[in-house]
Amino acid sequence: MIALGALVLGFAILIRLNTARPAANADMFAYRRTGSDAGLSVLWQAPAFALHDQHGSAVSLGNLLGHVWIADFIFTTCQSQCPLLSAKMVLLQRQLTEPSLRFVSFSVDPAHDTPEALLRYAASWNEAESRWLLLHTEVASLTAISEGMRVTVEPSSDAKSPILHTSLFFLVDSAGGVRGIYDSNDADALARLRSDTTALLKSSSSPPVASLPAGGEALFRAVGCPGCHENPSLAPSLRGLYGSSVLLAGSRNVTADDPYLRDSIAAPGANVVAGYLNIMPAYAGELSPAQIDALVAYIRSLPAAPAAIPVAPSGVAPAPARLAVDPVCGMSVRAASTSPQLNQGGHNYYFCSDNCRDKFSAEPSKYLNHPPAPMR
Numbered sequence: 001m002i003a004l005g006a007l008v009l010g011f012a013i014l015i016r017l018n019t020a021r022p023a024a025n026a027d028m029f030a031y032r033r034t035g036s037d038a039g040l041s042v043l044w045q046a047p048a049f050a051l052h053d054q055h056g057s058a059v060s061l062g063n064l065l066g067h068v069w070i071a072d073f074i075f076t077t078c079q080s081q082c083p084l085l086s087a088k089m090v091l092l093q094r095q096l097t098e099p100s101l102r103f104v105s106f107s108v109d110p111a112h113d114t115p116e117a118l119l120r121y122a123a124s125w126n127e128a129e130s131r132w133l134l135l136h137t138e139v140a141s142l143t144a145i146s147e148g149m150r151v152t153v154e155p156s157s158d159a160k161s162p163i164l165h166t167s168l169f170f171l172v173d174s175a176g177g178v179r180g181i182y183d184s185n186d187a188d189a190l191a192r193l194r195s196d197t198t199a200l201l202k203s204s205s206s207p208p209v210a211s212l213p214a215g216g217e218a219l220f221r222a223v224g225c226p227g228c229h230e231n232p233s234l235a236p237s238l239r240g241l242y243g244s245s246v247l248l249a250g251s252r253n254v255t256a257d258d259p260y261l262r263d264s265i266a267a268p269g270a271n272v273v274a275g276y277l278n279i280m281p282a283y284a285g286e287l288s289p290a291q292i293d294a295l296v297a298y299i300r301s302l303p304a305a306p307a308a309i310p311v312a313p314s315g316v317a318p319a320p321a322r323l324a325v326d327p328v329c330g331m332s333v334r335a336a337s338t339s340p341q342l343n344q345g346g347h348n349y350y351f352c353s354d355n356c357r358d359k360f361s362a363e364p365s366k367y368l369n370h371p372p373a374p375m376r
Contacts (some may be wrong), residue, residue: 025150025151026149026150026151026166026168026170026181027166027168027181029043029180029181040173040179040180040196040199040200041179042173042177042178042179043177043178043179043180043181044150044177044178045176045177045178046061046148046149046170046172046176046177046178047061047144047145047147047148047149048060048061048062048148049061049135049141049144049145049148050141051106051135051136051137051141052115052135052136053115053118053133053134053135053136054115054118054119054121054122054133054134054136055115055119056115059133059135061176064102064104064172064176065174065175065176066100066174067100067101067102067174068098068100068101068102068171068172068173068174068197068200068201069101069102069103069104069171069172070089070092070096070101070102070103070104070169070170070171070172070193070197071103071104071105071106071149071169071170071172072085072089072104072105072106072166072167072168072169072170072184073105073106073107073108073146073149073151073153073165073166074086074105074106074107074108074134074165075107075108075109075112075113075163075165076107076109076112076113076117076118076120076121076353077109077112077352077353078161078163079161079233079234079277079279080158080161080277080279081161081167081279083227083228083234083235083279083280084167084184084185084279084280084281085167085184086105086121086125086224086227087125087223087224087227087228087280087281088169088184088190088281089103089105089125089132089169090125090126090129090223090224090227091223091224091281091286092169092190092193092194093126093129093131093132094222094223095194096194096197096198098201099131100201101131101197101201102131102132102133103129103131103132103133104132104133104135105132105133105134105135106135106137106142106145107134107135107136107137107142108137108142108146108153108163108165109163110136110137110138110139110142111355112353112354112355113136113137114136114354115136116354117353117354118134118135118136119134121134122134124226124227124230124231125224125226125227126224146165149170149178151165151166151168152164152165152166153165167183167184167185168181168182168183168184169181169182169184169190169193170182171193171196171197171200173200174200179196179200180192180193180196187282215294215298216294216295216296216297216298216299216301217298219287219291219294219295219298220295220298220299223283223286223287225295228279228280233352234276234279235273235276235279235280236273236276238299238302239302239303239304240302240303240304241256241299241302242256242257242261242299242300242302243255243256243257244256246260246273247273247274248271248272248273248274249272249273249274250274251274254271258296258300261295261296261299261300262292262293262296265283265287265292265295265296266282266283266284266292267282267284268280268281268282269282324349324350326349326350326351326352326356327349327351327360327367327368328351328356328357328359328360328367329352329356335348335350336350339351340352340353340354340356340357341357342357342360342361344360344364344368
């Protein structure tokens with residue numbers, strides 16, 4: 001959860017810079033059908049930038065010359081459209097296998113999304129994908145990039161979507177020319193994105209599709225399911241789900257049996273769990289019936305998660321699956337060695353982000369004397 005107050009000054013500058021020179025709206029191009037038959041004409045040139053990726057390596061527009069790339073805009077603590085965007089980005093990564101292709105995600109949250117935060121985010125979605133560059137921005141560079149890509153970034157009062165930004169995908173050629181804009185929520189647009197990318201790569205007329213793993217657990221991780229289902233603020237846990245009663249939006253109760261799980265994978269919009277947003281992509285056109293069955297079998301095998309236990313004193317190694325509560329925002333978090341953490345009074349406290357850890361470090365008594373209620 002992002003503290004909006006920490007972003008007010010930065011966004012005030014960002015809005016002032018954005019309103020000084022309004023950019024053309026990229027959305028208008030999303031409805032313009034492109035493809036190899038149309039020659040994929042250049043719409044405009046991508047803006048120059050010099051940023052750092054999740055590994056701390058310098059990445060610039062110059063580094064991408066010679067590479068076709070697909071771009072989007074996200075932030076790591078987003079609980080609405082970003083998980084859906086990242087799930088679809090992972091699918092594109094699995095479907096488009098050309099080694100020279102690059103996938104670029106610009107962070108719209110300069111205050112929070114450090115390279116370290118972006119590295120954790122990448123690990124939760126597709127850790128092995130070396131072609132994916134998640135880029136840390138500053139206020140000035142984000143302004144220049146958003147203007148150059150003709151999109152808007154601005155703050156919001158919605159706690160689940162505190163930063164408003166585009167959900168479009170951008171296709172950029174090896175010379176930095178923007179060739180296509182695609183609505184990430186439109187299956188036909190995503191199919192065009194795959195075929196247009198293939199055309200730019202001078203490959204076959206149909207996109208190269210990687211062989212996904214056959215086993216349910218490997219497939220579950222290959223398509224990025226842990227990115228949401230191992231984060232309780234984004235999606236319900238699947239551990240112990242099979243055979244249980246599930247409360248859906250609209251106060252409808254269903255049993256988590258095989259048909260329910262198949263339907264929830266193929267067309268999740270019809271089975272949104274109460275208290276969660278509809279941010280899961282439909283996999284009916286992406287996975288075969290056999291692959292969906294493999295996922296169902298894997299979910300069926302998952303044991304119930306262990307109950308949350310108090311965080312161990314300092315010096316005791318935390319169990320990998322143990323949960324703790326972020327004392328700043330109340331979010332359930334993993335008490336793992338890679339999680340943001342701080343020792344206070346002989347106890348380790350774990351946090352959802354570096355931002356919450358820094359708030360706690362600055363004034364620990366404020367949060368220890370008045371702990372927040374856990375987020376739901």
